[in-house]
Amino acid sequence: MEEKVKIGIAGNFDSKLRGDCKIQIELTKSGGICIDLNSKVKAFFQNSICQLVQDMLHFYAIKNAKIQIQDLGALHYVIAARMEAAISQLIDSNREYLLPQIKSNCDRAVRNRNRFSRLYLPGNTPYMMINAGLHQANGIILDLEDSVAPAKKHEARYIVRNALRSQNFYGSERMVRINQGDMGIQDLHFVVPHHVQLILIPKVEDKRVIIRVEEEISRIRKAHKIQSEILLMPIIESALGIENAFEITSASKNIVAMAIGLEDYTADIGVKRSEGGKESLYARMKVVNACHAARIQAIDSVFSDVANVKALQENVKASKALGFQGMGCIHPRQIKVIHENYAPDLQEIEKAKKIVNAYYLAKEKGLGVVSLGSKMIDAPVVKRQLKTLELAKELGLVSENWRETDES
Incomplete structure (x- = not known):
């Protein structure tokens, strides 16, 4: 019987995208390494891209393979992440191909820092990460959860890990939102060893979720001899979570803030989220009270109407009046409005x-x-x-x- 061809594919290629690539690796029995590079920057970076690919194949002891690369100006850490994700589909290996850690991403977490804004970036969309720190959000969230399609979650881990090592965040707090359950526990192994400062834990309903995450972080820190703290921000997104709000805030000394996610919360109680937010007032006040009782920061939900600056401004003012000390944002243009309206007038x-x-x-x-x-x-x-x-x-x-x- 003829042996089945082994092919690994990772990444994205679309004419509308930039800063990404799609890589296909086919293992062969002979013929050495053959690289077919289609890149908009081939004239400038062909040699360095091919050298990176050769180095990675040597690292994983792959001697015979055909590699097709469709590149849209991806940075080296993105190409390396896509290569490693494709290779992981072909061979079993616990080895990680790690590019050098940049010095600016080695600073320790700070507990009592300003967290007016946190900018969500989809973990499998690297072009959004390029220079994201220049927008000066207080925190940058590399998201592995809702913004990443289920089929792409594993390869997104490599992008997020490499971004933590290689992407300049310009002083923004380095945050990662992990997935729920077992998948989130696996996510931790990709981010904890690489100078993440804060982990967002989604859809928390009771303290057992926090304890499980905390225990896994402790094991990883011990294995990698990590001395620096890793802070936590649970996100409450259900009626049960709201009722257990104070229990959740008190589950770990490393919790420095707690957020509410109103899209999922309103869906859970079967109502439509409105601009005025009357339907979520009880939930928001419950979160605010629990956070202030636990002496941590209360963080409001994202405001999804990116184009409506006036409504965002009013939303932030109302949020501040309730006792929140920050909120999420999904577009850089929201950052300035959020900062100006949470700041003391x-x-x-x-x-x-x-x-x-x-x-x-x-x-x-x-x-x-x-x-x-x-x-x-x-x-x-x-x-x-x-x-x-x-x-x-x-x-x-x-x-x-x-x-x-x-x-x-």
């Missing part, structure tokens, strides 16, 4: 200045009571206004020495 800053100034004056005079005019000011109020000013200073809205500046 002039009225809030002036109020904070007056209260904090009264606090310092009382302290300088040795008074045990803080008052502003005829009103007594409690310690929690002062603490909240101090946070407002710290955030305003971080955003460059007030100077570090604002008291001296204002007095002069």
